Amino acid sequence: MIRASGLTKRFGARVALDAVSLEVQAGQAVAVIGPNGSGKTTLLRVLSTLGRPDSGSATVTGADLLREPERVRASTAVVLHHFMVYDDLTLEENLRFAAALRGLRLSDATVAERLRVFGLEARAHERAATLSRGNRQRFAITRAFLGAPRVLLLDEPLSGLDEEGRALAERAFTDFTARGGTILATAHRDRDAAFCARSLRLDRGALAAG
């Protein structure tokens, strides 16, 4: 589960997060809806330990964000705007590398099985540079499920996906929460957060229950 209290983050004079407090229970998917620049990405970066809050506190699966960042990272997977893939590595190499970073060694069968879930198995030996934006997003979501994370932080996870990709992703997210996983996702509009049971509104860094 995710618990945040008074999270504040500034970039110079600009307040990106203004005392954000929220709670997401295990088995729940919650969406943070807001326009561009409202602080959605900053919130996910802070909760994933990529950004450090100026004040406030948070725990992810019981681990404190500032005191136990390694524990937070061990239980969390993140899908961000950029796809975090190496263009000159093949999809298989990218997946194996990401797995190794999580302490996993994948068998050939596991690689094929993982890529098959999002229809990427035929592209396994192609360099990531050849992938479309939608397929990169499919790959980023595939990678997020490596190592059985307990929490998914998803920054506009359906963006760039075609109808089939959206359906596959939504089913994967729904299955994940059904197994007890926790999701905090961002979106511009409610339609892109249909897999979430609850939504919150974020505007100019401040949160209000929707």
Added chain:
Amino acid sequence: MSFAAIVGKDLRLEFRRPETLLAAFLLGLGVLLALRLALPADPRATGAAAIWLALFLSGTLVLLRGFAREHEDGTLDLLLLSRASRWGIFTAKAAAAFVSLGLLAAFVTAVGVAMYEIDLGLSGAGLAAALAVGLFALAVLGTYAGALSARARDRQALLPAVLVAIGLFTILLPCVSATLHAFFGETWGALADLRFPAATGLAVLALAAVTIDRVLEE
């Protein structure tokens, strides 16, 4: 596992797209040629200076790629989100840089030794020590400068500036002197000169151990 994975990934990318390494080889060759033609003095003296100048300049190209490649699709975040510590990421990238610089040094040194007709029988041990210590210091300093500039807007300019500002007197000149001693068969003299680059490499390593969490923070 993360350490080996990052080293392996960096080296695989280096060879998957070898333009940078090839450009470094060409730059090294160009510097050697230019100095050979411009400075017709004692071949051992100019040879030592030419080899290290070529290595320093062409090595900068290799070092520039270290953290720069982590910006192409936000992959620095992938590393930072992994179970590897920031220190682990730093040391893995420094180790990969050391291997790449080693390949470059093998080429530049072989060409330099042939071009200046240097007798390696007399100077092999001292030269090997100078290369090992000098490249260690260069890899560590270059990787740290790369990490420092990872979040900087003008990162392409920052790294060479840091390398020259710090490395000129603490790595380049002592390594030239050590190599010169080696070429004259004075192995102990070479080792004495290597105190400076060794100390620089260790000092930057210690600095990185203390500061790398902050350096890579957003």
